Amino acid sequence: MALKLVVIGGGSSYTPEIIEGMIKRYDSFPVSEIVLVDIEAGKGKLEVIGNLALRMVEKSGKPIKLSWTLDREKALENADFVSTQIRVGGLDARAKDERIPLSHGFIGQETNGAGGIMKAFRTIPVLMELAEDVHRICPNAWIINFTNPAGIVTEALLKHSFHQKVIGVCNIPFNMRHSTAEILNVSPEDVRIEFVGMNHFVFGKKVYVQGIDRTNEVLEKLQGDKLNYSPANIVNLGWSKTFIESTGLLPNPYHQYYFQTRDVLKKDIQSFHEHGTRAEKVMELEKSLFEIYSNQQLQDKPKELEERGGAFYSDVACSLMDSIYNNREDVQTVNTTNNGAIPDLPDDAVIEVNSVITSHGPEPITEGALPASVKGIVYQMKAFEELVILAAITGDYNDAYKAFVMNPLMGDEKQSKIVLDELLTAHQSYLPQFHF
Amino acid sequence: MALKLVVIGGGSSYTPEIIEGMIKRYDSFPVSEIVLVDIEAGKGKLEVIGNLALRMVEKSGKPIKLSWTLDREKALENADFVSTQIRVGGLDARAKDERIPLSHGFIGQETNGAGGIMKAFRTIPVLMELAEDVHRICPNAWIINFTNPAGIVTEALLKHSFHQKVIGVCNIPFNMRHSTAEILNVSPEDVRIEFVGMNHFVFGKKVYVQGIDRTNEVLEKLQGDKLNYSPANIVNLGWSKTFIESTGLLPNPYHQYYFQTRDVLKKDIQSFHEHGTRAEKVMELEKSLFEIYSNQQLQDKPKELEERGGAFYSDVACSLMDSIYNNREDVQTVNTTNNGAIPDLPDDAVIEVNSVITSHGPEPITEGALPASVKGIVYQMKAFEELVILAAITGDYNDAYKAFVMNPLMGDEKQSKIVLDELLTAHQSYLPQFHF
Amino acid sequence: MALKLVVIGGGSSYTPEIIEGMIKRYDSFPVSEIVLVDIEAGKGKLEVIGNLALRMVEKSGKPIKLSWTLDREKALENADFVSTQIRVGGLDARAKDERIPLSHGFIGQETNGAGGIMKAFRTIPVLMELAEDVHRICPNAWIINFTNPAGIVTEALLKHSFHQKVIGVCNIPFNMRHSTAEILNVSPEDVRIEFVGMNHFVFGKKVYVQGIDRTNEVLEKLQGDKLNYSPANIVNLGWSKTFIESTGLLPNPYHQYYFQTRDVLKKDIQSFHEHGTRAEKVMELEKSLFEIYSNQQLQDKPKELEERGGAFYSDVACSLMDSIYNNREDVQTVNTTNNGAIPDLPDDAVIEVNSVITSHGPEPITEGALPASVKGIVYQMKAFEELVILAAITGDYNDAYKAFVMNPLMGDEKQSKIVLDELLTAHQSYLPQFHF
Amino acid sequence: MALKLVVIGGGSSYTPEIIEGMIKRYDSFPVSEIVLVDIEAGKGKLEVIGNLALRMVEKSGKPIKLSWTLDREKALENADFVSTQIRVGGLDARAKDERIPLSHGFIGQETNGAGGIMKAFRTIPVLMELAEDVHRICPNAWIINFTNPAGIVTEALLKHSFHQKVIGVCNIPFNMRHSTAEILNVSPEDVRIEFVGMNHFVFGKKVYVQGIDRTNEVLEKLQGDKLNYSPANIVNLGWSKTFIESTGLLPNPYHQYYFQTRDVLKKDIQSFHEHGTRAEKVMELEKSLFEIYSNQQLQDKPKELEERGGAFYSDVACSLMDSIYNNREDVQTVNTTNNGAIPDLPDDAVIEVNSVITSHGPEPITEGALPASVKGIVYQMKAFEELVILAAITGDYNDAYKAFVMNPLMGDEKQSKIVLDELLTAHQSYLPQFHF
């Protein structure tokens, strides 16, 4: 039986992970065809990745038909799964998202604050178009959305596109589970964390090992000075004993932007002055990665990819596709419609939540009311996300401004306008929905 | 490792099913000790059942220590699971629950209408006492509540006792799954029904076979004249094409009392005049069952038990205990706290809901808003259940009256008083909380 | 300054009340023009009423321009207020609404049960059309909707028409206030009742006299055998002490259909056999009223009108228009959007609620959670009303059936179909939205 | 008929306003007795105020019995109204609330941020004690709470004391109404603003003049550079056109702390370095006010009081008491229980809301869902307020920390601890509920 995967943004440096994942899982998830799709501007990289992927498949001996193309519509024909990992405007755009807010004294980050808002503004229209294509060409296909800000983008698609088979994924819950397993010296498969919140603003509420609650043990170990379960791309400043103890929650690495704003800002501004933006570092990293990829002897995902920061991304996505395909009814953490799982949040909000994965989609497990300590900030972040989505769809300046002024990392009514104006101008060519 | 099960109401004719279930599941659920507990009045039956259970265990060769006792407190020591299957007032009381409402022209049924309310009034105080014992003597034990009205009783315990490890079970979801499998000619393991509602008022919203939605196929087949998936104790009148088609839901057998009231009433009154109450039929059935049980050669659950009406009850309970013990994280349908699964109902309501079963308890899967067609009646039934629980706890006459007048099968403000008064008098000795 | 009132259904026998009300209130509400509008079939009655109204205005000496017409669009030009009091299908249709359900053993009543549903089905499309005319021709005008079922009709307009300046009125809250004043021997102006619920299903929760809570006193007096505050058209059977005491609420006269169903049904069937339907009685009443109206000497509302059953209707409507016109910010009981006043009900539900009346519309006063005793039945009635509105708009048979089967006075899945089918056929010519 | 007012904190410099208000309203609100109560430490000021008040009453010729005492319990006997205007720790404590956060680079303000939290911690226990006294000694009396943070304090009393007749008042809504009247050049009596939010975080959503919506006109005029409707104690920086236009809301003067944080902080730090804290300025003001008050010739409220910043406070409170006494059913803006007025916020939250004022208390008018632009921040502020109240009641360090870290003006997990620790130590003697 045919089983076809289309990778949108196939020229991404992450693609070898997906290829590896597909090969590894072939027995239970027998993908028969993979098509890597990219746009004209990414043609060169697509070629490199396509060739490497081909060598990987060949080495594996699996009967997978692999190809690459710029013709998205054709690629989508008969697709069963469509994964998305695009970066509208590329790393140049990311550099602006990081630099411009920082230069005004605000957090400049890829998926948080002003930078994250702009990334959503650039990305949502492109993925809306993809969703409509999918709905028309391969209406039974699942979109597995890697593209950041993954939660916001997924909510935008589920609210505004006709295609409703969309799931957002992130490696943060996966990383937190693995780091927690390490802390407790147990196997990651035995660990389940009950998550509450949204993508990149998710907290761990309970840690179970083989069903036994060991949350307190983890919380105690987290209070150490620099104990760390952050991914490679985020430097962790460590959490205070008081914060961990009083909230009783496991923060995720991105929470430092919200609860350690002063120190992170100081550190990031200094780092920016010394080394430039993170985007610029990544550009170098990518350059050397693609040199490695181009090596015609290479038949495997090179270990250098792990330093890139997105480790396990493909593990997360491949596990998800496998469980959908096989109707496994296992529990995975995905970005999907709330539906009452957190009664404080709107039923149609997208949250990052433990869900039973079936062939007809994820079924979120109820979380119950948000913990009193964070319910205010979680609700505000969701209300902010709604403003971002609205502005991304309408292209209305005032809507965009409201998203800025209601973001906890911006907030200032006058500065918000200044930073927004500069960013809109900088990204103008990727914001067709806005009128200039 | 010790694993101890205490069966409250151990002298019940259903007990051999549990014993059989424990033996069958021994490899994955290695129960080391079973204690059957009953009250003085049930001593004779307990003796018969205890001896039969012993013969069953002996035949199995499993190293299970089996005993029986009237000393509940002692039995509870070190218990891991406590199952309850009691009938306060016995079948005599049931006969009154059936006869008295019928004699006034209202549905007289064990778990619905006036009869169900009275059963709750008699049962809740007894199980509250058990829950307090469990909380004091074996606080880590799970109470698996079979006792009807199972949903109401479970909500009463979860709201008013300190012990919070309580799960209610019923065989209706299990039966619906099996009947549906039969209808579709597939294996029951491959069928999952998405249930919405409460115990004995639950609807099937979606039927999935290996994750594929086949609801419409089932609905079409249900429209046939007398197609039936009722348990033995409920005669089915068949559902009209219009009802099935317009609601798009699978009714459960008890729904006939609500949506076919006239016909059921007519039939039940006639049957009562011809054959007496169902309780009286069951008394005969029980009598002959206990004769069979007393046969010292019998070493197995006799097939006559199936006619008794509670088939699969123990399958449901044993599967549940197995999944808790082994932290299986599989999906089962249980009575547990809503927690947002159905946003229309209170978060602390007990509903019958598909849940992930873990060692720390069931985690309900979100259902989303109730279907528009039944949201009114489901909400009303839950509000009615709250009134029943309140009255069962307070013993206040006016609270009891409100439960009667707000029950859709009663409703009449004058008749409610008449029927309530007669029932209160009839059951006086089992209603210590009410003042006479 | 011009102030124009258009009376839709101007040929109604109630119209003299409105005329009288306008004359009485002229000083504070100086209406400069009144146009009575009716349809071809009502031309004769319109002529009679128009002439009587003219004589009343002339006698009053107020400078009110009064006219009547069949040209609705022209009449609506520059209207400030549009009152509606229509009866689609006339009293013949009402007779069918009463007779057909009764003949199957169900309550047959103008605004409750099967009859009320059919009245909604006939009325909503006609008023939707009116609302669209108003929105186009006189968009600033307020529609004051007298037409029954007033709450359901108002909700239908507010949910489905573009015109949002719509308020529903009923004389029941007014009557309850006056009867309560009588019971307490105080002035009606000093009495305020806190109402909860919907039109014709509203309860009194609190009775204040000059701000002082005197609810218990009223409840005690209501328990008397036949104490009565019903309007002329509803025979009251009296409420039991237990019902009043346990709910702690003032029922409205229509509640007898729900809580005294057996007795009402018995009485209504007997009365039907002896005297025919209420509609038929009203036809006679109307006939003699119009004879009186035709008397060219008559220059006042004749006292015989009071027997007709709708006493105070125009008082309610005239007070409301006066307060809107003068931005009085006084408290009146109207049918308007819930908006959180009763948190248990949908925000967009229309409820009958005490509201501050301003020039920009009614502002409901919060009620808080529904009383536990009636929250189930109130919620169910609202859910039922939603089904009625849906069916009235879609004309879908299954939607209509769901409204029937989920109505507490119908409920039976098989009988609902039989009664619905007979009613649909009987009213076919007034149900263009349904396909036959 | 006796009508007794007790003024808790009677030695406050504001008291002459209340005395003047009582004299002015004597005809409709015939207060027969006023007792000013204060504590030992305020004895000297109480003496001065008491004597001035006596001279004012004498000059008025009204038959009001005026006295002052330190014996609160005796004073409360037979009280009808109890107004509270206390400052636990006096202006010295306020100076610390302002200075300490500022010294760490955070907003230092009396009712916002860290300062406001500490004021709540000091005040709530004292007013809880008062509420219990009132409940025991004069259970029918209304507490009219002026004491800041007025919304938080009122919520604390309504949630945790037995006394439920408590209403919070603030002059901000009154000021906004008056300033708006000035902007529109109309009479304040003709203006009604629809408020949404909480005390000191309230927005104006709609401005009506004689019932006509003139919101947009006001919004346009607010966009001017320095247009101002702030009270004397808050320097206004002016709102940007974009902020006003995009939110479509009237901010209140305290909103500058949240949406102009950088500029306010800069200004406040500079002002602190040049002139010290606002508390210190007030101390001087108070000193000279009391000199004026001591003048035995003075028989009126001196005009210098207006500069003090609390203008109209007593107008607000006196109007409220008058409407309660006379059951006026007029609309006033008070701090009372939400009860569904804003469905997004908890039903038991205290909000600042337009309410119908009756003898049995304020009845909030429904607001409907919060505007999308501010729903996140309003919800967060309410969640924060809940944390403050919890900590004020429990005296738990972690609860206090959570209130700090979840306050938008603090937020930083490490700095929050530092500032909290310094403030706890500084106010130790006024925080008996905290353990040191």
Ligand SMILES: [Mn+2]
């Ligand atoms: Mn991520």
Ligand SMILES: [Mn+2]
């Ligand atoms: Mn059952």
Ligand SMILES: [Mn+2]
């Ligand atoms: Mn009516």
Ligand SMILES: [Mn+2]
């Ligand atoms: Mn204030």
